[in-house]
Amino acid sequence: MRLLTRATLFAAALFGLGAPALAAPADCQPGGACAHPLPVKVVIVTMFEIGKDSGDMPGEFQIWKERRHLDTRIPFPQSYHDLYYNPETQTLGMVTGMGSIRSATATLALGLDQRFDLSRAYWLVAGIAGVDPAKASIGSAAWAHYLVDGDLAHEIDAREIPKDWTSGYFALHSKGPNDTSPPVGQGEVFEINAGLRDWAFALTKDIALPDEAGLKAARARFTGYPAGQRPPFVLKGDNLAAMTFWHGKLLTGWAEDWVTYWTHGQGEFVTSAMEETGTYQSITYLDTIGRVDKRRFMVLRAGSNYTMPPPGVDAATYLLRENEGYAGMHAALENLYTVGSKVVDELTAHWDRYGKTVPE
Template sequence: MQICAKTLWATSAIMVGLAGGASADPVKVKVFIGAMFEIGENSGDRAGEYQHWYERYWQDAVPREIPGAIAPVHCNDDGVCGSVLGMGKVNAAASMQAILLNPDYDFSNAYYLITGVAGTPPSRGTIGDVVWANWLIDYDLGHRWAPEEGEPGEPVFIPRKGYEEYRVHELNPDLVAWGVELSSDVALTDSDEAQTYRMRYPDAAAQAAPSVKVGTHMTGDTFFHGPGLSAEAQYIAKLYGADDYLVTEMEDNAIAQVINRLYGTDRIAAIRGSVNFDQGNPNETTLQHLDPAPGETAGGFAETVQNIALVGAPLVDRIVTGWEAWKDGVPAH
């Protein structure tokens, strides 16, 4: 008797679910919030990317270990779930896929909020900004060469064929618009240290107070720095027909690709808070910027991770409280 591979796979998946104690009534997820790292505990110490979300939604939640995920999942009674997914594209994508495929959770109507810290070019942003993504772009899927091996002054990147469906995701403009509107009146926090650090840069955007912005998130495992690679990121954004590159991060496009394979991208939102500039000021080299002297680092990390939750929470709360209007799709905006 022949048994097709698909039948074997489905049978194995059921057995794994039963062995892992899958619940008869999976949690119906309304919003899933993904952060990339936490510094220490989920509450009560120095906050990383997850702590403010945890303290807002999951103080009383029981953590659920998920095979294949880097950290437990927390859910509240309102259907808001979240987890730390891990840093870098492989870590974050592997965790997201493990969570999405776990039979204890029903993601059939879920929304996703990808969150974390980022860098920003001083010509377009500042420390403490929070940026809603309208485009997610992979920085790495292409060909690169040393500048001296190409034409002087020309870009050193061309896309690699075959990755057209993976390297760019345009997010649902209606969902982006909801996020921007609901966070438009949020008062962002700031610090004296961040204000002082900004003045090292002559750009008006760099010296400005933190604000909520919209633009392209550039995903790359390479933690790139310097005006040359910043310009290359902007070149890639334009090459792919996206809006201005506003933040550099390491996970968003990869997470979106995992979600897209199962549920599409219409319900994905992404926000990033800027905790550093992607290049040094005119009085320091790129290497000096990467390895600053003691006391010379940018301030504002604590304030930025707080800002991220302040900006993202109104959308989460609107979706949950207005679930009847949201469960079948993003309401027209």
């Protein structure tokens, strides 16, 4: 299998390489009123695709499109990527684009689109992530409760950090990195429905995820990190979203502290990504006008790479090596689908129950 390079991923995600030609328009026009909107039971939220939407090397969206038969294409010109729909299961798939700006605007654009009835829809964010080897291994899939933003902050250059400071990066409106009392938040942390998260975890925690030779070799190097050496598994763990692709033992320590800080010790950093806080911010806005139900929002991230190098390897060397291809990319994409599909199948097969009542 050819490894995905980060350069390929970013070029495809940022510039829309391989976008297919537009299909026939939906019954109602984008941006207009719609007397008979399409009912949606589940929205699959992915962040990038690499080339074509089917038939080549998959990104986050392709496996869902092909295996969930999301074959009805719906033009979505007010956002990054067209939508795909399965009228039988009433499942809608979207690609937001990478980064919190694109994920927020794409989610808001969809939520305000009158062509869709999203009032009872469940939202499943399914994406790859960096994973903290102290908590999990590549290929593992984590259900989140807390979504923490890593961008809203003060920062000074590391070369100018006072000797008694633990970091040059600290919370807005705080007195510095040694101030242990978080100020009033301005979007730094979101708490999504813990009951729904726990229900999804209970439904999927015993799924046996396949192992691969490449995964075994990559994780064997993480001596001293028992969780990082385990075969892929399903767990509960929180997400840190930041637009900078950071890496290293020191920054992993910062991420652990940052999540602990903003969740008052209730959260635990497991996965790093870019989009969640932007996506959920839009969900909260849409919830206030009844377009969506924020209680029906879930985040599942699977580890494609570790957030730090193994012992004995410097951060720069390991990061540049990972640029040549994430060791856990293939497993992460497959396991996102395996774990997430279990939840989607349960919701759509028993819609008479879950359409009315959110499971907990």
